[in-house]
Amino acid sequence: MSMRVAATSALALAAGAGLVAGAFLPSVAEPPPAEQAAATGQPTTEDATAEASPSATPKRLTVGTTSPPEEQPQIEIKKLAPGEKPPQFVVVSFDGSCEMPDGIMANYLDTAEKVDGRFTFNISGVCVLPKNDMKYKYHPPGREAGESDIGFAVPEWVPSRITTWTEAYRAGHEMATHYLGHFCGPNGVQTWSTTDWTSEINQFNDFLTNWPTNNPNLTGLDPLPFDTSVIKGGRTPCLEGQRDQMYPAMIAAGYTYESSNSGKLTWPTKVEGYDIWDFPLQGIAIAGYGMKTLTMDYNFLANLNSGQTEAAPAQCAEIEKTVYQSYLNAGNALYNGNRAPLFIGNHFNEWACGAFTKSLTRFILDFKKAHPDVQFISNTDLEKWLEAQDPQVLAQLQAQPEPTY
Template structure:
């Protein structure tokens, strides 16, 4: 398993703490948005599982793709991250071309089913100290990898019609590995035509804030457990909270119940209050024997079908929020 970012509580309380209120529309008249995203987007079985979950619950997801999974390990030398040795990746590569081809098919099916495909950069390195030029180089490799993916996999004749337009126009969002976004990131995102960044952490559910032309979203801190201590609403952070980052399958059911209660409570607080979108983050790893994915499935099953709730991806959320400019502000 690759290492993921765990923000210290003291730092989390100071990052992206915008909580702008929407005075233009009464909260009870707005739909409660739920935004679910997955980082990495590599394991093909979890592509299938998540897409089936979406169909069953009516949700649309955002998948933040790490582009090294578009290359088999035998071609690792094609990639060089800023300030790293050629062929290095913190999350590895695809095992072979057949695995890559399956992944390309999953990406395309997800796009056709209304999901949002975003960038998680490539080799999952901490870019907190990267310059604008470093980020641009990483984004250029990401886009070239997608653009040429079917050819690189040796099945150019199977590239779907519309793939090139998808690569050029539909990759609109980004989340930084480890949620580590330095000063060079936003300018690079603007230069590369992105619309949003989802790398912040906020004190609680918050509307996106503007940084230049980029709308910046943040995963919220939500109360969890008997003490109600805040934790970032992401599966890995719960995994560290519950079992110190080590598998404990014997307590999987208990972890699932605690997570589901935290999601329900965070949702209810917004549904009964300001109706600020609730963002939940996941990885393509079923930690603690699948506790967090099971909690997500149960939460979406009981939530997304409600008439005044919309389980949407980040691009859809931006479009919904933008209908009321006073609520969305300059960020949208």
């Protein structure tokens, strides 16, 4: 099939650059008003029990992370012989990655287990910084203290975030960053200097490390089994940020890859001019639409539903089917072609009746079933695999064009 760039290219491009995304990105940190009221109404059963027991001595943590981090299970990495067919990798990452009352993160952890896979969770640090007075601890570059485009945490939701991150890390998933206030558009991260990015990264590290201090009423939780030294990359809000400003800050923070760029269905390289791997979202065909979009939920939403998060049931079903088929087509083309990794980015969302969660979950399960040798790995796993290869073998892989399909 020959493909043209989307007829709605202005919109697709805007979504790719994140320009329209801010308008409909979900609040990863804060719930819709109805749920919020429910969530803040009563103490949880757990809290009530703890208070009712006079003999219980609440465990109070001073630091919320573990240094050095616990050892994670590792994937087996094999060095390819010249000419040997590489494994088919799929790298699924989630922006926000803050557990919600519907258990979306727990569901994705279950899905990963079914395919013996590992995902990358790009954490939004504000989702463990409560929306009470604690939010003023955040000083976004160029903005008032306490501002965030995705809100702050409902305190009652913090425990499930800590426990799902703990479970994820111990299962081998990667913890990465989606930074803090998620400022998109003309006055957002696009205007930030290297100093601003450094401030954002340092504050992210602070909020992750010191979640017990910022949530003084939470007791009975263990520190996270990792510290911020495990964070080796992430994705910027709406894929924005001036690269020459942000890369020096990221590299100084010890980041070794970046996943905010647009790319093709080819083997990854390092970002030109910087010692940092480029793990992009890829342009793929939207099945049945004769256009392309990036491998991310909101880019499909921009193309298939004008960026609107609500849709009628028939339209929801159409979106789910289309996204699923688009990922499957791209995956099969790679599997039968150059074997470049497929990168997919999703948010934790219920847009279009949950079409994106359903289509991604179904793709993961079905692609593994169709090709049991497919490996779902994290960005850092992929980086280790790339670094372990003979440079000449890697160069041959990188020189291959993207498959046509």
